[in-house]
Amino acid sequence: MTELPLLMLHADTLLHARWVITMQPHQGVLEHQIIAITDGRIVDMGPRKEMLGRYMAGHEYFLEHHVVMPGLVNAHGHSPMTLLRGYADDLPLRPWLEQKIWPAEGKWLGEDYVAAGARLAIAEMLLGGTTSFTDMYFFPDVIAAAVDASGMRAQLASPVFDFPTIWAGSADEYIGKATRLFDQYRHHERITVAFGPHAPYTVSDEPLRKIAVLSEELDIGIHMHVHENSDEISEAQLKHGMRPLKRLKQLELLSPRLQCVHVTQLLDDEIWLLKESGAHVIHCPASNLKLANGTCRAADLLAAGVNVALGTDSCASNNSLDMLSELRLAALLSKGNCEDASSLPARDALAMATLNGARAMGLESRLGSLETGKLADIIAIDLNHPRTQPVYDPCSTLAYSAAASQVSHVWVNGQALVVDHKLTQMDLAQVIEEARRWGAGIAAGL
Ligand SMILES: [Zn+2]
Incomplete structure (x- = not known):
């Protein structure tokens, strides 16, 4: 036989x-x-x-x-700001923004700056094990092109403000650009597009209502800084007579499509508001600490059943895109805040940096864990x-x-982007040289 x-x-x-x-x-x-x-x-x-x-x-x-x-999921950042790593440190939020960051951006912001910063961020993230990131910045079309070329995965939150910037002149124009970008990438296998209303204090009721309607109609995510520090809360109470989360609820923005970034100021009933709505929280511990903005009650949110993902925020307030450091900080900070060494154990911190990030992006069925049938990130x-x-x-x-x-x-997506600590799809020396040139220009010109 x-x-x-x-x-x-x-x-x-x-x-x-x-x-x-x-x-x-x-x-x-x-x-x-x-x-x-x-x-x-x-x-x-x-x-x-x-x-x-x-x-x-x-x-x-x-x-x-x-x-x-x-792969690690960096659920919040502003990749082009990697060019401002170390440019302004040890300052509180407002002077940091008004005296340093905004003037620098006002002078240098443009497509070349955004492309160079995005490439530097992508190289750093890939070498540190991040396979997906969420980004909120001007020229998201330029960032999308950099992501596409790199082989990485990203959710791009197209920014929305009330006031004009280099990217758009009015809230309607920002929203129009976001929906066009969404259309452009709706069938892309690695890029998704979300609305990025910057924060409750920079976007008024009417555009937020419009975003809520479009988000539901088109099933687009909403990525927004919410309750970043105590000033935001007190100003909202003066201006609107209520805390920002309550206002977002009234404007019908709270839903499983909403990703709330920072959330350092939380009352108990607001935890239940987030839980009932299915909205996600993106915890950015290093940025919150560095700008002295307070800390997020991550363990309480997780215990209540709220999905909490993890983000580095930008390199101007971190100053790295290292998700292993970020998850370690999240675990240690929670223990310190709760005076409980069992708070946010190692496995929960790893989940925040993987599966929870995929869930916040609406990609949990395809990403975030290793299972037969899931994408190979x-x-x-x-x-x-x-x-x-x-x-x-x-x-x-x-x-x-x-x-x-x-x-x-x-x-x-099954493609080897780093092999034996080396990038396969990017010229790292060129990326670093480009960043060095921008840094020298920014240092000399301001
Ligand atoms: Zn941010």
């Missing part, structure tokens, strides 16, 4: 991982796994001893000392380093010990 040859399946890429953190709810750390990727999706996953010999692959990666996990972190040995619990190692520089591989 002749034996039939074993039929091997084809995969584009196979990952042999020492540890896998899938971020699927209630699933612990898996060991010695193989993940198969084809056409940008995870098509199979299982223990090495069961998977071995099942697939033939074009590319195989042997990640013997690595944790493999979903995956990172590998090399733990073979003194700062991450020994390893008892990889979740704990990632949350409390690992550095962004230990991210060795990054895949987005």
Whole structure:
């Protein structure tokens, strides 16, 4: 009797991982796994001893000392402001904005500035394991082009203000530009477009009502700074006779499509307002601390069932786009604030930086965890380093010990964008040189 040859399946890429953190709810750390990727999706996953010999692959990666996990999701930022990293520090919010940031932007802002800043941000984020980011800035069309070329994934919040800027002259023009950008990218596999009304104090009732209607009709997300500091609350009470969240509820903006950024000022009944509406909170701990804006009650929000994602905010108020540092800070800050060492444990901090970010973008069914059928946005972190040995619990190692520089591989949509710590689709030397030139110009010209 002749034996039939074993039929091997084809995969584009196979990952042999020492540890896998899938971020699927209630699933612990898996060991010695193989993940198969084809056409940008995870098509199979299982223990090495069961998977071995099942697939033939074009590319195989042997990640013997690595944790493999979903790509990090930076749920809030302003990528072109990376060019202002370190330009103005140790100042409170208003003088920081009015005396330093806005004058610099007024002088330098334009398409070339936005493109250079976005590329610098994308390079930093990819090398640190971020595969998706949400961005709110002028010229979102230019940022979209940079994202498209890089292979990364992004949600672009097209800005809306009451007053004219270089991007638009009126609230209607901002909203028109946002809907046109949405149309342009509605079928793009890595780019989504949201409305980005800047904040309750910079957008009046009528455009906010219009955004609420369009958001529901077209199913577009809304990304907005909300309750960033106590001044915002007291000014709103004087001007509108109520706190901003209550006003947003009256304007029918609170829904699962709304992403509220910062939210450092929260009353108990506002936590329930967020919970009932299904709105998301984007926690930006480093930026809130650096600008002395207060802290977000992340643990209380999570306990109430509100989805809390994590963002770095811009490099002008952070000053990095390092999501591993951000999630560590979120965990430590929560323990300190709550005077409870069990508050925001490592795994919850990792969830905020992955699955919760995907949920805030409305992409939870496609992103944020490693599961068969989901998109292959995956990172590998090399733990073979003194700062991450020994390893008892990889979740704990990632949350409390690992550095962004230990991210060795990054895949987005199954495409390898970082291999052995090197960008595959971008010329890093050119990106850095471009940033250096802008920095020199800004320093000399102001
Ligand atoms: Zn911001």
